[in-house]
Amino acid sequence: MFQLFLIAFRNLGTHRRRTVLLGGAIAGVTALLVILMGLSTGMKETMLRSATTLATGHVNVGGFYKVTAGQAAPVVTAYPKILEQVRKAVPELDYAVQRGRGWAKIVSESGSLQVGVGGIDVKDEPGFRQVLQIQEGNLDGLNEQSTVLLFEKQAKRLQVKVGDTVTISAPTMRGTNNTVDVRVAAIATDVGMMSDFNVFVPSGTLRSLYQLRDDTTGALYLYLKDVNQVPHVQARLRTVLADAGHQLMDNDPRAFWMKFEVVNREAWTGQKLDITNWEDELSFITWTLTALNGLTGILIFVLLVIIGVGIMNTLWIAIRERTREIGTLRAIGMQRTRVVVMFLFEAMTLGALGTLAGALIGLAVCLGVDSAHVGVPEAVAMFIMSDRLHLVVNAGSVVGAMVFITTCTTLISLIPSFLAARLKPVTAMHHIG
C-alpha cells in the first residue's frame, strides 16, 4: 500500500507544473469559499446583533392594551410582575430589559421626521454600548430625562447637534397630540435601516409623552445566553404566562407594528400579551439575509462548477498520460481496484494540500480584512447595519469546505481512474498520449 502512496506522491512531484496549477486552482476556490462564508457569516452576525439590540430582544413579551375594542396601544401593563414571572421561568436568560414603544414625529426648527421611539433605561442595556458608535455626545446623557439619542442621518435631516432641543409629538389613545421637548444627548453612527426609523429616549420621557403609568412599558426584551434556545423559551413562556392568568394573543410571526389592524378588528378589551422572537420582529428585513445567503450560494456553486470542470479536465489528461503505466502495473498483476485507489489517493492528496493552502489563505484574508476595519458603501451598510466590514470565520464551515472540495476532487478523478483501470492491460500499454 505504501508503494501506491509513494507512486502517487512522486507523480505529483514529477508533474510539478500541473500539480501547482491544479493545487492552486483548488486552493483558490477554497480561499474564495472561506472568504465568502466569512463575509456572509460576518454580515449576518453584524446585522442580527445590531437589529436584535436596537429593535428586538431574542424573545419579547409585548402585547396590546385596548380601552375600547378599536383602540389598541402597544403596551404591557403591570410589567414588573410579569418580568418577575419571566425571570423565574427562563433560566437561559442573559439579561432582560423593558422597552417603551411609540410612533411619533420629531420636529426641529428646520425639519421633521416620523420615527419609532424606543424608551430605554440605558444603564440596563449593555448591548447598546456594544452596538452603537457614538459620534457626538454620550450615551450616559440618556440617564437624564427629556433627552434623545439620534442617528447621524436623522441629525443631519433635522439639522441639530448635541445639546439642541427637538420636540417629539405623538398622538395618544385619547385622540389628542402630546408633545415633549427633548435635548439631543447623543448622536450615533448610522446602523443601516434600523437607524432610519428609530430614535431612543429615556423610558420615563416616553411614558410622560404617552401619559402612561410607571408600571407600563412597550415590551420586555429578553436576551438569552444561547440564541438557539429561542423556540424552547418562547414555547415555555406561552404556557407559564397563560398559567399565571394572562391573556395571550395567538402566535403571529410579524413585527408588533404590523399587527394593529388585526388587533383593532378583534372585539376584546383590556390587556393581552404577545410573545414573539427576534425573527418575527425582524421579518421585514430578514429577506436580506435570505438574499445574501442565496447570492453566496449561487456564486459558490458557479465557481465550483467552473473549477470542477477544470480540475476534471486536467485530472483526465493526467490520467490519460499515464495509461501506459497503468497497463504495465496491471500486466504485472495489480488489481483494478488498487489502480483506482492509487489515483484516488493522488487526487485526494492534491485536494487536501490544495484546500489546506486555500483555507489558510482565506483565513488570513478574513482576519486581515476584519482587523483592518474596512468601510463599506452606504448601500451595503444599510443592509448589514454596520459601516464596517466584519468577517467571521467559522472553524466548522472551513473544515466543511475543505472536506467538501477534497471530496469533489476525489470523486471527479474517480471517472478517469476507473476508465483507465478498466482497459485491457495490453491496450493500456500501447496507449499513446
Added chain:
Amino acid sequence: MNAAVAQSPIVSITNVTKDYTLGKVVVPALRGVDLQVHPGEFISIAGPSGSGKTTLLNLIGCVDTATSGVVSVAGQDTKQLTERQLTHLRLHTIGFIFQSFNLVSVLSVFQNVEFPLLLQRKLDKNQRRERVNQLLEQVGLAHHAKHRPNELSGGQRQRVAVARALVTRPQLVLADEPTANLDSVTGQHIIDLMKELNQKEGTTFIFSTHDAKVMSHANAVVRLADGKFLDRLSPSEAKRAMAAGAEGH
C-alpha cells in the same frame, strides 16, 4: 528435460486466432495456432517481424484475450477466469518481460523490481531487499539501485525489466525479444541467467527472438509465419532452416 515433457503442459494453446480491428479493417494477427509448452521447457518463438510473436506472448501472458480458441495457462482456461483471477495469475504465476521495458518512471530501479513482491505480499521487508539486491547483482545493476529509469540506457532498462519479471520466481517467464536492446555480452549474460533459473528452479521460459545465437540455448524453436504455426524444431534444425530460408530469399 524429457521428464518435464511427460507432465501436463503449463501452456496449452488450441486453435487460437487473434484479430485486431483498426477502425473497419480487421487485421488477423494469429490464424489458428496450436502450441503446448511443458513445465521446465525453454522455448524460443521465432519468426519474421509481424508474424505474431508479440501477440502470442500477450495471449499467454493474459494481458490480452484471444478472438477464438483456447488459451490455458497453468491448467486454467483463461477464458473462464474473471479479470481478478487473471490478474492474480499474472502476479503469482507469470513473469513478463515486455519488448518496450515498461518501467514505472517515478520509481527507482530498486522500487521497480520490488513492486511485484509488494503486490504479492508474501515477503517481509528484509526478504524483499535481499531478493531484489540479489537480482540486481545478477543483472549487473547493483550500483544503479537508486537511479530512476530515465537515468539508464536502453540496455540497463531492459535488465531492470528482466529483474522485475524474475523477482517473484514465477513458474512461467515470458520474454518478448529480451536481448533485442542489449549488446551481445549483456544479452549473453541475461540468457545465461535465464538458463540458470530454468535449470535450477525448473522455471519455464518462452521468449521470442530474432537472434540465432539466443535460439541455440532453447530446447525447441517454435516458428511462426504470417500468424500461423510453421514448425517446431530443435535449435540446430532451426539454424539450418533459417539459413536455408535466408538463402531462398
